[in-house]
Amino acid sequence: MAIKENAVCSDCRVPLKYYDSVLRIIRTKGRKTRQIKIQRFRCSHCGCIHRNLPDDVFPYKQYEAEIIRGVLEGFITPETIGYEDYPCEMTMIRWKSQKTQLLL
Ligand SMILES: [Zn+2]
Known part of the structure; x- marks a missing residue:
């Protein structure tokens, strides 16, 4: 996993270490789990930790980005069949209310 190009602290705009x-x-989907390794970077200025997430994983979300996108775009709803492990309705509502942050 490569370091994101020009990874900088979102607050201080200094390069991360x-x-x-x-x-x-x-x-x-299908109740499977997989482990991924996430690199963390530290801002030498303010000391806060930033995670370098792969493109298909949203921060702090336990579902695949594909499912989150489906919910946000409206083609996965609580009635959708085929996602055995799909999020509960409250989770979907929360994602929608956080849509702007999720897509940043
Ligand atoms: Zn900083």
Whole structure:
């Protein structure tokens, strides 16, 4: 996993330094899970930790980006069949209310 180009602190705009790696469990369709490694970077100015997320994973979300996109775009609803592990309706509502942040 490569460092994002020009990774800078979103507050200070200074380049980030490698800090460590953490494992995260991602829940996918069909009740499977997979582990991904996420690199964390530290801002040398304010000291806050930033995660370098792969493109298909949203921060702090346990569902695949595909499902989140489906919900946000409206083709996955609580009535959709085929996503055994689809999010509950409250989760979908929360995603929609956070849509702007999720897509940043
Ligand atoms: Zn900073």
